[in-house]
Amino acid sequence: MAFAWKAAGITYNRYLAVAARVVRRSLKDDKRLQAERRGEMDLRFAKWEGGKQGENKSLADANQADMAAHAGQSQ
């Protein structure tokens, strides 16, 4: 069973997040505003190597880039 999104390098969590976002956006306005706050994510992260902290990056951008890099590797 091959999934199209798996081939595009998207993880299951990302797949869920996208689906959830679509549902939230299709809600009525009053409910939508409330629901969209639950979907916000504004984290930063840094990779560490040899005891040194790397550059602080936005998690959302990095996740997207990493998944693009993984595209095509797994079926």
Next chain:
Amino acid sequence: MKIVASTKLTRAQRAMTESRSYGSTSNTVFEEAETKPVESENKKTLLVVCSSDKGLCGGIHSGLTRGTRRLMDKTPGDYNLVVIGEKSKAQLSRSNPKDIVLSFAGIGKDVPTFSDAQAIADQISLLPTDYSSIKIMYNKFLNAQSYEATIVEAYSEEAIAASPNFAAFEVDEEVLANLREYALANALFWALAEGHACEQSARRNAMDNASKNAGDMITRFQILFNRTRQAVITNELVDIITGASASEG
């Protein structure tokens, strides 16, 4: 400050109860399947420490750090660290900088959302190293006064596949990786929400104590102020009277 913290605490507690049922449902699967972590040599364990960015809440972050160090001292070199939150990062980067692989910041401003947990879980599952298991360290909420550093386990694919009763669920092997990722996100969400509730309750207590201590200080300064005022008045009276008697004479 205490009232602000109290309102936040109620919200955090509500979020915690909701996420707890979420996490425990996800755990039921593994309990029923009797999943056990696989003991494998020369594979490291990933330890995720869930603290937050903000201070002013007593020893809650140090408690986590201490728990982490205790665990790492038992089997040195066996753990890699993922640190969520600036506070524990600052503490752990002093003692174990070599073991940290990832650190996250920006958590703890508000009640953690599932998107937070998902994004973190994604970044963790994209790590190049293969870990035998993932342990999540968080503050367990016992009651409004006490909490303790606890570990929840997120299993690796092999561990899930090797569990004795897993066949009963009839999960295809292809989707096993999805289940693992999703379970990791669930466990993280639970840990984050519970950690957040602990932090808020600890902050409420800290603010309460701060107000009490300030009360003592206010009474002390009030007395000091009154004494000084009286002294100044007496001095001025003496001056006036001396001046008056000098001009008369």
